[in-house]
Amino acid sequence: MALFHVARYSDPKAGSAEAEAEGEAGARGRARALLERLQCRARERQQLRQPETAVQSAEPAGRRRRRRRPRRRRRPSGSASQSPDARRAKRRKADGEDANPGSSETAPGTRAERAEAQPTPGERPPEEGAEPQARGPVLGGFTRRKAPKVQPFLPLWLAEPRGVRRNVTEDLTPIEAIPEVHPDLQKQLRAHGISSYFPVQAAVIPALLESAAGGFLIGKGGYPPSDLCVSAPTGSGKTLAFVIPVVQALLHRVVCHIRALVMLPTKELAQQVSKVFNIYTDATPLRVALVTGQKSLAKEQESLVQKTADGYRCLADIVVATPGRLVDHIDQTPGFSLQQLRFLVIDEADRMIDSMHQSWLPRVVAAAFHSGDPVDPCALLQRRQPQAVTARSTCYPQMPLQKLLFSATLTQNPEKLQQLGLYQPRLFSTGLAHKGLKDKDVEVDEDLGEKYTFPVGLTHHYVPCSLSSKPLAVLRLVLGMNFSRTLCFTNSRDSSHRLFLLVQAFGGVNVAEFSSRYGPGQRKKILKQFEQGKIQLLISTDATARGIDVQGVELVVNFDAPQYLRTYVHRVGRTARAGKTGQAFTLLLKVQEKKFLRMLAEAGVPELVRCEISSELLQPLVPRYEEALSQLERTVKEEQKLKAV
Ligand SMILES: Nc1ncnc2c1ncn2[C@@H]1O[C@H](COP(=O)(O)OP(=O)(O)OP(=O)(O)O)[C@@H](O)[C@H]1O
Numbered sequence: 001m002a003l004f005h006v007a008r009y010s011d012p013k014a015g016s017a018e019a020e021a022e023g024e025a026g027a028r029g030r031a032r033a034l035l036e037r038l039q040c041r042a043r044e045r046q047q048l049r050q051p052e053t054a055v056q057s058a059e060p061a062g063r064r065r066r067r068r069r070p071r072r073r074r075r076p077s078g079s080a081s082q083s084p085d086a087r088r089a090k091r092r093k094a095d096g097e098d099a100n101p102g103s104s105e106t107a108p109g110t111r112a113e114r115a116e117a118q119p120t121p122g123e124r125p126p127e128e129g130a131e132p133q134a135r136g137p138v139l140g141g142f143t144r145r146k147a148p149k150v151q152p153f154l155p156l157w158l159a160e161p162r163g164v165r166r167n168v169t170e171d172l173t174p175i176e177a178i179p180e181v182h183p184d185l186q187k188q189l190r191a192h193g194i195s196s197y198f199p200v201q202a203a204v205i206p207a208l209l210e211s212a213a214g215g216f217l218i219g220k221g222g223y224p225p226s227d228l229c230v231s232a233p234t235g236s237g238k239t240l241a242f243v244i245p246v247v248q249a250l251l252h253r254v255v256c257h258i259r260a261l262v263m264l265p266t267k268e269l270a271q272q273v274s275k276v277f278n279i280y281t282d283a284t285p286l287r288v289a290l291v292t293g294q295k296s297l298a299k300e301q302e303s304l305v306q307k308t309a310d311g312y313r314c315l316a317d318i319v320v321a322t323p324g325r326l327v328d329h330i331d332q333t334p335g336f337s338l339q340q341l342r343f344l345v346i347d348e349a350d351r352m353i354d355s356m357h358q359s360w361l362p363r364v365v366a367a368a369f370h371s372g373d374p375v376d377p378c379a380l381l382q383r384r385q386p387q388a389v390t391a392r393s394t395c396y397p398q399m400p401l402q403k404l405l406f407s408a409t410l411t412q413n414p415e416k417l418q419q420l421g422l423y424q425p426r427l428f429s430t431g432l433a434h435k436g437l438k439d440k441d442v443e444v445d446e447d448l449g450e451k452y453t454f455p456v457g458l459t460h461h462y463v464p465c466s467l468s469s470k471p472l473a474v475l476r477l478v479l480g481m482n483f484s485r486t487l488c489f490t491n492s493r494d495s496s497h498r499l500f501l502l503v504q505a506f507g508g509v510n511v512a513e514f515s516s517r518y519g520p521g522q523r524k525k526i527l528k529q530f531e532q533g534k535i536q537l538l539i540s541t542d543a544t545a546r547g548i549d550v551q552g553v554e555l556v557v558n559f560d561a562p563q564y565l566r567t568y569v570h571r572v573g574r575t576a577r578a579g580k581t582g583q584a585f586t587l588l589l590k591v592q593e594k595k596f597l598r599m600l601a602e603a604g605v606p607e608l609v610r611c612e613i614s615s616e617l618l619q620p621l622v623p624r625y626e627e628a629l630s631q632l633e634r635t636v637k638e639e640q641k642l643k644a645v
Pocket of ligand 1: 196198
């Protein structure tokens with residue numbers, strides 16, 4: 001660089017023909033002189049810097065030297081005959097180290113370092129064991145200090161939720177105690193055997209009705225209503241907690257528009273929720289549409305919009321949908337409008353946040369607020385995203401979009417919740433453990449401070465098993481307990497299928513499987529048969545783990561241990577619903593036991609009962625089981641052949 005600099009600028013006459021030869025020789029000489037001067041200065045600077053580095057530990061200096069040493073080429077002969085020790089000693093010698101670390105010659109550090117360590121006359125020698133005084137800041141340290149524990153910082157609404165009792169059998173609120181609920185809806189509730197509200201319903205229904213008191217327009221003082229988040233155990237009646245107030249808020253609508261959109265992760269769940277809406281809208285002019293892809297797009301379009309002479313007419317007030325299909329309608333259904341949307345209900349909210357990569361929420365919000373179009377300042381009814389309330393903003397009637405989130409395992413992670421763009425949210429929760437993180441390194445999802453509540457009537461068991469005895473253990477549990485409905489979960493559809501074939505070959509149990517191997521129609525049929533009690537054992541993937549409400553499931557068996565706490569909560573929540581009792585058994589391999597038990601302890605599972613199934617109990621099943629195993633082998637081979645064809 002210096003050479004380049006010198007050659008370029010040293011001779012102002014460069015370019016003149018006569019001076020060229022002479023100038024070139026002169027320039028080279030000057031350049032060399034300048035280079036030498038630069039090198040000399042660099043050496044001086046290095047020497048000045050050396051005493052400073054010398055006070056640092058001698059060991060890193062040694063390491064630095066070793067790193068700088070150029071790589072030697074391995075000698076083809078001679079060196080091979082040397083022992084590794086001799087080679088190491090030689091290398092150390094070449095590095096300036098002595099093979100004998102005890103000798104005075106071998107004191108680590110350079111000469112400058114050693115000189116630094118010597119006390120100067122008049123200076124007190126350093127006390128024995130005292131650390132050398134560093135002149136400048138020394139990077140790193142000699143003492144390991146424990147890093148302070150990081151505490152989660154939750155926004156106030158998350159840290160201090162409104163508490164809801166989790167026990168649905170105590171302190172129930174009679175239907176008459178909430179007179180705000182429309183008499184017709186009260187009548188419907190009674191007609192369906194509901195005489196009192198569960199705690200989550202008693203807390204959420206009045207809050208929602210109050211926020212909808214302004215009809216479809218902005219609430220008190222010009223403020224949009226708060227968004228609501230509800231976290232309550234499985235089977236605690238969250239569905240009715242949103243169905244009743246949504247139906248009531250829309251009861252007096254004049255023109256049919258989509259005013260409530262309920263989002264669910266699976267077709268089966270959407271179907272279940274739309275059934276509940278149908279019950280409570282039956283005697284009203286309100287219409288419910290199911291948009292899940294179970295029917296063709298054209299058929300669904302027919303249930304949503306009708307072409308008229310002057311445009312399109314909306315045919316649904318409440319749409320229950322899965323994300324993918326909803327986006328299809330936003331894109332492809334002419335006349336499909338969400339511009340009058342008042343309620344956006346997100347059930348199984350934590351799962352729906354996970355499916356946000358489908359970007360269904362921004363699409364819904366954009367469709368509701370007609371983003372992109374400029375707001376007509378003269379329009380009677382204005383629709384803007386929540387913003388600061390000003391005198392001007394209160395001049396026009398505005399229609400808010402209120403988001404309602406429900407889950408048994410609602411995330412406490414503010415970053416995840418932020419994706420939903422909640423407005424002044426309020427949390428209703430049965431879990432009180434929102435403060436403090438788990439302190440062990442258990443892999444309990446990635447969410448913060450997760451502690452979930454379980455139904456009171458649920459008892460948790462685990463069965464230590466070997467891999468080969470797991471199917472026998474399931475058979476023993478099912479045959480021994482003889483419940484009319486048992487749900488058994490596996491971690492994959494292949495695992496479900498094999499277990500199904502094995503149990504079928506064993507005989508004596510009415511068994512079926514439920515997984516993505518079957519189409520929506522077949523799955524619907526299987527669930528119906530299970531509900532009717534025609535299937536005693538349903539072997540399923542996690543497709544039925546969430547939200548599915550089948551009355552009379554008394555036993556849940558985790559054939560494969562769930563990987564995540566959330567999965568466990570939802571799986572075992574298929575039993576002990578609505579205040580009933582139920583049992584959950586998890587089969588655990590030896591290697592899984594420790595981690596699983598820690599995970600549940602973290603989750604605050606009240607009591608986990610160890611349940612050994614002795615070999616004497618399994619022995620009588622073994623001969624039939626072995627026959628079933630060979631039958632399974634034959635069936636699998638046939639299936640593989642068929643697949644290949
Ligand atoms: N007040 C009530 N009285 C009696 N039964 C009720 C009441 N509310 C709801 N149920 C019944 O409780 C069962 C569970 O309700 P729901 O499916 O709403 O639970 P959930 O909290 O949504 O559960 P999950 O988190 O598993 O989805 C349903 O069969 C429902 O009919």
